[in-house]
Every structure is written in C-alpha cells, then in structure tokens.
Amino acid sequence: MARTVMIGNRKGGVAKTTTAVNLSYELSLKGKKVLLIDFDGQANTTSTYMLGDEEFYIGDALLDRKFDITKTIYPAIVDGIPQENLHIIPGRSGDVMTKLDMDMISLPRREERLLNHLNTIKDSYDYIFIDTNPGTSVLGLNAVIAADEFIIPTSYREKSIEGIEMFLTHIEEVKFIDESEIKFTILRCGLRRAAKREIAYGQSRTNTIWANQIANTIIWDKIIFFDAELAKLPVSKFSPKNEGAAYYRDFAREFDRNGK
Ligand SMILES: Nc1ncnc2c1ncn2[C@@H]1O[C@H](COP(=O)(O)OP(=O)(O)OP(=O)(O)O)[C@@H](O)[C@H]1O
Ligand SMILES: [Mg+2]
Secondary structure (H helix, E strand, O other), rough: EEEEEEEOOOOOOOOHHHHHHHHHHHHHHHHOOOEEEEOOOHHHHHHHHHOOOOOOOHHHHOOOOOOOOHHHOEEEEEEOOEEEEEEEEOOOHHHHHHHHHHHHHOOOOOOHHHHHHHHHOHHHEEEEEEEOOOOHHHHHEEEEEEHHHEEEEEEOOHHHHHHHHHHHHHHHHHOOOHHOOOOEEEEEEEEEEOOHHHHHHHHHHHHHHHHHHHHEEEEEEOHHHHHHHHHHOOHHHOOOOHHHHHHHHHHHHHHHOOOO
C-alpha cells in the first residue's frame, strides 16, 4: 500500500517541484514503485518527465468518476528511456488547470475525487507524490484529502516559515484534525551556507515548534539544480558526481526509513 505524500507549502518557489522531481527519481532508483502526480499548473514535473504528447491528464479522471485512472498514467522518460519504477500522471499548463478547477466546483464530492481514484491503484505503488502549487484551489483540497502525509519544503527565507504555519492550519481545517495528528516532514531546501544569520533565525523558529519533524538532510543552494531543471533531468542523472546529486539521494534514504 503506497504512502501518499503531498508536497506543499503556502509559499511559492520553495523547491516543491524540485523535491517532487528528484525525490521520486531517487526512490525509484532504490527499487521503489513511484507515482508522481502533477497538480502544479506550471507543469514543470510533466515537462521534465514527459514528451508532451500524452493523450490524457489528471483532469480526465477528476472530472469523470468512471474514467479509468490507469489510462492517465505514463512511464517517466529520463534521457529518452521510459522508467519501469517511476510513473507520472501529467498535468497541463496553467489555463487548463484553472479551468479544471472551475469545472470541478459544481461536481458532487469534488474534494474527494482524487482520493477515490487513488484508492483503486494504491496497492500498485510504494509511493504516490502529489506536486502542488501554493494556493487553496479545489485541486489543492483534493491533494490534502488524498494525502496521508506531507513534505513541506522551506527555504528559511522571508515568509517561508509563515507558509508552513498557514499550510498546517489549512490541513487541520480540511482534514478536521489537530496539528499533532498530521504526519509531516519539513525539508530545508536552497539554504545558502554563507547566510549564517538567516539559517540561525530559521533554525531557532522551527526547532522550538517542530524539532522532531525536520529532516536531517539539508538540500543546500546549488546552481546545478537550476541547470538540471533547464536540461529537464533529475540532478543525479544530469551530473552524478556533483555534490548536489547526493542531497536527494540522502533524503530519499532518510524518508524511506522514516516510514518503517
Ligand atoms: N537546492 C537548490 N539550489 C538552487 N536552486 C534551487 C534549489 N532547489 C530549487 N531551486 C530552483 O529554485 C526555483 C524554484 O524551485 P521550484 O520550481 O522547485 O519551486 P516551487 O516551490 O515548486 O515553486 P512554485 O510554488 O512556483 O510551484 C527553480 O528555478 C529551481 O531550479
Ligand atoms: Mg512548483
């Protein structure tokens, strides 16, 4: 039975998509069966792993209760090679996702549609990740309801810690639970080693509240992440020997162990 994990933060640009792309790849290399669903709206996950000519996308399943969700699943393409262990449900670019959101508003059980579809395929995967955007759309609500745990990337920069607080409050409201009942991991991403004051500030704020939820692995700021994104590749494929290639490999090991 898959661990279903939403990658979210109410703050934009904190490496949610970078985490989705790289963590899912590293886990698949470890032999885990991974499904990655793209709710982002910028469709970067989709453009990294797909050729762009896929017939179906996540909206087809969300709009139609009877639609066979397996038809929306495609093997990820990495460097031209279809991956056995990494599968994608593609999103579409912004306008299509906005329209999808609006079309879903009038549907019955509009917030449980992803959960219900995923229940039919959960046994086929070890991990299902949902990459989301910072908003609270109907799509976002579907992700919160479907997820049984959360990865919250933070840069420690301005508003990113507030983004964690807002996101946790949002999950409490949507799932009708207290923060103590939410299973989540805070992942520090894009930290600059030289920014000692920023790190000390972030550390002091997060450690007092969420000491046990912060991942040990730190994803430091490295230009290689931007370069790999441009090349539409996971970092460890783009430049296996780069120090940055080890970060998500280490986090994949840590995250996989956390679930045991
Ligand atoms: N560790 C890192 N070091 C340097 N740059 C990074 C790192 N992680 C991500 N980036 C870059 O930061 C930018 C934002 O990252 P990303 O798109 O993953 O954020 P996001 O949270 O998904 O944003 P959005 O809220 O818009 O969906 C990207 O250009 C990405 O390449
Ligand atoms: Mg994103």
